[in-house]
Amino acid sequence: MTGTGLTTAAPAGAPAQGLRLTVAGAVLGRPGAPVLHGLDLEVAPGEILTVVGPSGCGKSTLLRTLAGLLPPLGGRLSQDGAPLGGPSADRALVFQEDALLPWRSLRANIELPLAIRGLPRAERRARADGWLARVGLTEHAGRLPHRVSGGQRQRTQLARALAGRPRAVLMDEPFGSLDARTRAGMQELLVEALRGTRATVVFVTHDVDEAVFLGDRVALLGTGRVLDVPHPRERSAHDAPATVALRHEVLASLADAPTPEIL
């Protein structure tokens, strides 16, 4: 593990303002099988909102809907006040499963969103190399995804999502399949990588520790509650009384949450 290894500066250019995402009275799910009813949620520009909830409560559904991959069944979803619409480069999605294209090298995967935006070859390459350095993968740039570890693939996915300079990053348990140490390293890498951007982040996880560490606020999906995090993104605050109390509150809320119908 190379740790965070962020040696180079953020890619040039002023980052775009993060999106304000609003969900009002939304019914989400597949047609005929709604999993979320009457959901209200507001994500402020540039904040990191973590979303926790038991398995099957609709965390992925919420993210896929925010990404525009799944139309809402009811209610209103908007970005900066305008209706959300279909998928767009504004809202990048980082998947839990391996969504790298297996026939493209790590570098070529990171170049893909830049190619879609029509950047010239040289600039694509330079920006991708910058991101590879930021996530500590320069020496693996030319490798195919199946020749690197799961943690390295997730770092590539993160770099690919951020390389397109989205105004919102939607993350669906991106570190869910990683071991504990790799996972902690990835959390810090994410915090560092986001520092240069002003992107709004919605981060879904079932890990309460992760939610409390990464989030400015924690949304409890089963209950409709949103809690403020006293010391966001400070490892040293892990054992602070306020942080411990928040973790207890989150766990207690989740324990009280109604059991989801789908298991």
Next chain:
Amino acid sequence: MSAPWTRRARRAAAVLGALALWQVLAQFHVDLWLRFAQFPTVTETARAFARRLGTATYWQDVTESLTRIVTGFALAAVLGVAVGTAVARSPLVSDLCGPLLEVLRPIPAIALVPVAILLFPSNEQGIVFITFAAAFFPVTVATRHAVRAVTPVWEEAVLTMGGGRWRVLRSVVLPGALPGILGGLSVGIGVSWICVISAEMISGEYGVGYRTWQDYTVVDYPGVFVGMATIGLLGRLTATAVELTGRRLTHWVPRTAHGPGPAPAGRLRTPAGRATSGGPS
């Protein structure tokens, strides 16, 4: 596993053994229910082959057959991939073309000879049409399956990068379906050979199939065997070309240790380990 040279020696021995058996059976006019009395021997066939290689007609026949198969197969590859992809991706095209394809598919291409004669002004175009029809269906069907089997999350990833329909097609669907498409192309080139030779036997003026049948009608049995050997060699050549091109294009597919390709050195993880990375939430 045996050392490479033992395996090579074994393969060579198998071929030489078969040739020796043929030589003995033909030379001694063996007649054990199966009759080898009229069979040319290996040496007769080899002499005839050497003689033929020196004639312009032989090379003209080979060129004719190769031109026909390359033209027909290339048309089938392009149209087969296009139609297969369209059927798999578009409900409209699927409704319009699906039933038609299902009815036409079981017709052996060689049964289309009368149709080809009616449709096309020249024999030549008819033969190319038959060759095309032979490869078109395997390619189309393989493409349709392969496109439907492309991992959905790849497409969703490109959509959330702002990619449109054509970008998804170019960057996800076609490369993702390629391993499956190549299966169809391999089958297609084989069926194409069967059909180009048969069509030449029925209605050709040149070509390896025409020459082989011609030799049979004038009782030149060594010539028939030269024709068969030529067909075998050309078939092997084109199949290998398709196979090698395919392997170059799909070098990214993780191959198992038991697969046909050499296992990459220094591999510690099994490729299957990738698929087990946590269930959906």
